[in-house]
Amino acid sequence: MNDTGLLIVLSGFSGSGKGTIMNRLLSRYPEQYALSVSATTRQPRAGETEGKEYFFKTKEEFLRMIEQNELLEYAQYVDNYYGTPKTYVKEQLEAHKNVILEIEIQGALKIREQFPETLLLFVTPPSAEVLKNRLTGRGTESEEVIHSRLVRAVEEADGCEVYDYLVINDDLDACVEEVHHIILSERSRMERRLSTIETIKNQLKQYVKGEK
């Protein structure tokens, strides 16, 4: 097929394994996926490379990017800005790569406003109990820490019903394959293949008319 890649948002609970799923997809199918590289105003840490972990920007540069509508979405944490540059994502999509963004629901909805064809996947452990156990860790955390993680989990899932898929991460390997196949299958959805069927239908009509 001659189509571009898909833009995919992977969200989910902290502890759902979404980061691992993303990394596995990239290492198993490097020719099919690209990670989105974020822009940030925070200082590079030791070992971080421009254009790999992040595109490092000054605050002035970042504000100019916002102003010129060069970001798909952005957010501010503490004193730093983080955002997804449009150009990089578009280049990857045009190179037939599926681009995965690991962001939260609010950012996902902003992206879908601009690119309605964005695919939204929400990852969850198989049950609340499993999630709680993962968040509780080795039993060394204070009740306060555990409580605040549970509060965060409730917030993380708020509004996830608008997502396209709910991916249940029970077995990691099976889950990575499931996500991969969801993405492959989505490429065959009729709304993404309207031009293909249109071409076939027009050609058939020409055959009937005897024009070709």
Added chain:
Amino acid sequence: MNDTGLLIVLSGFSGSGKGTIMNRLLSRYPEQYALSVSATTRQPRAGETEGKEYFFKTKEEFLRMIEQNELLEYAQYVDNYYGTPKTYVKEQLEAHKNVILEIEIQGALKIREQFPETLLLFVTPPSAEVLKNRLTGRGTESEEVIHSRLVRAVEEADGCEVYDYLVINDDLDACVEEVHHIILSERSRMERRLSTIETIKNQLKQYVKGEK
């Protein structure tokens, strides 16, 4: 998962290979798929068994089935009726089997009216040229026969834009796997997993409240 099977309609051009795809799915994954068995008023042919190829009915029985709304869809060809009995399909779905119906667009739309969650797949060869070559056969058919097949192909595709997926049958084996993965992926769509995420969210809220 504890959900029921999916109802799947497989339509497509004559010569698209949809019948073969269906048979391969059934033989590769017999525990996951069931074929719908049609009811018909036509006489059984040699070797045909009641409940296997068809449920054989008298015209009176068939008309009673229509009247009592026991058919998902039905059609009349020449002097005989053909239809899809609801009970059999429901039993298979409840036994967690995905039920595949090989029918044309008009019947597919009637079924979707009654079961909006029905999955509609349309199978096409990779191009109109390939389809034409398949319909032309070994070059032994008259121009009239070929023309009428092409006319039929145009009719077969009329309205297929409302289908969920356009499956391109280029390589048969790959296509069978693609259809299988589309069906597996569809089971993870959010609208089919709303009760799962609802349960997880409610449970999390109870943890936060400290009720459990």
